[in-house]
Amino acid sequence: MNILIVGGLATNGSRLKQFHNRGCRLTYLSTWYFVEALWDFQDGTLIYEHFSDEDELMGGNNFENRVDELIKRDKIDLIYCILNHGDRSNEFTKRLIEMQLNIPIIRHYKEHLCKFDELERQVLLETDAQIYENTESYHYFKEQYGVGDNYLIALGDPPQYVTFVPEKMPPLLSDKDGEIHVVSFTSNNNCFGKGADYGRYAIEEIVEVLLVSDIHVHLYGNIPEQCVPLYDDLANRFPAYLHIHGFVDSRTTCKIVGQYDWGLIYSHPKKLWGFLEKEKWHFNRLNSPGKMAQYIAANVPFFLKRGIYNFMERTLIENGFGFIFDDYDDLIKHLRDRRTWRYYRENLKLYKHRFSMEAQADKMLNFFKTVKDRRTNVQLFR
Known part of the structure; x- marks a missing residue:
């Protein structure tokens, strides 16, 4: 054809x-x-x-x-x-x-x-x-x-698996140090300019909760300029747990995120709902950001806050690829449950080709x- x-x-x-x-x-x-x-x-x-x-x-x-x-x-x-x-x-x-x-x-x-x-x-x-x-x-x-x-x-x-997914994934960082590692993105990884997509990637509240709980957070992309002072403060307070890496080429994203235990799907804090145009907020509920497919390809279970993305919630629940959390106590409890984490990893290996x-x-x-x-x-x- x-x-x-x-x-x-x-x-x-x-x-x-x-x-x-x-x-x-x-x-x-x-x-x-x-x-x-x-x-x-x-x-x-x-x-x-x-x-x-x-x-x-x-x-x-x-x-x-x-x-x-x-x-x-x-x-x-x-x-x-x-x-x-x-x-x-x-x-x-x-x-x-x-x-x-x-x-x-x-x-x-x-x-x-x-x-x-x-x-x-x-x-x-x-x-x-x-x-x-x-x-x-x-x-x-x-x-x-x-x-x-x-x-x-x-x-x-x-992602096109033959191009973007390595035959052998990198070893997990948690296998080396016994600690939990979460990966996420602070901006569209292909955007230039520190103010890009602030409302869409404003995850600083969740990041701080993870750091306080002694969970490593690895961030890729630009830090939105509105958040630079906050992340500078977090880096000073949690130097061993906050890791800011900068941009990653989309061709190597799966290989890089495959080192981590969990993928965080960014979400809009309630304080920013007024910041977003109504039509964009509605679309985001229907959207399936590319990061979801990359986490799936890299065998990385992921999580998101309930009520943010309708489609991703359904995908996650139907396939057993991760969890939805309601509050931060619930979040930390799930992240530390290694038995369920292994269950999610097996599901990803079994069903990821569908995506x-x-x-x-x-x-x-x-x-x-x-x-x-x-x-x-x-x-x-x-």
Whole structure:
């Protein structure tokens, strides 16, 4: 199958290597503002195009001609539009719909805000089929716009195990010192700027509770500037237990976090709920941050506070990958329960492949084929 991928892959392009490994020919037309990290496609397995000019993307006369040329040149069978919030791909998808092409368009909604948007409504209702991040996200759009039933549930950016997960994981630090080690992230690991995503990654309250309980905390990413004085104070008070490591390349994240006993999923303290825009807060309840998939891939049980992420709570409970805590006494009790920790580790080894890009690619390509065949059959009987 020849697939035209449009939208913004950001740093997650490697997952689409699995389409190529299954015999697909890939053309990627980027609508992203930034230079993208397409490490795994330097061997020529991806044909890369880019709409760098705003006028060309949004209203230029050359748009239709250029898309037509790509479709004919690469004999495209299907268009796969993936959304990273802010990549302009809704505008792009709408223009593709208006071209009334004879090939199916599938919309993958990975990230979104939770507020009514007419452009979003048109894109979701007028594409041939949709892919949603999880069942919770689908039900949101069903209620908001009345989206149809021709959809698939697939994770947006799980790690590609063949690239990101080492055959042999590193030894646990706790095997060396007999103490508990927790890992987490203080900012989006790909963001630059100390103020990035403060509300999303404000975990300082939980960090202090862990340190007071003599539990090691390992932090990666930038420290939000609002939190620098607090973390400086914590580092002075708990020099043996607070470890601030800086950025980690996403290609080595699984190897690094695999040293630790537990993964902390960041959450919003109540004091920050007013800081966040309502639509972003609602989306975060539906979201499945990439760190969850990385913890799973690295066999690291994880935990989160109840009532923050609906989808992740369900994933964690249904698969036995970790625990949800209600208060800090409950949290510390769970972290020190090594018997249950071993149970979570075994579950991760048994079921983690379900959350790999390899597994997602299989069901996505089957879905692509079904949508393509349905469009072909409709055209034959017109």
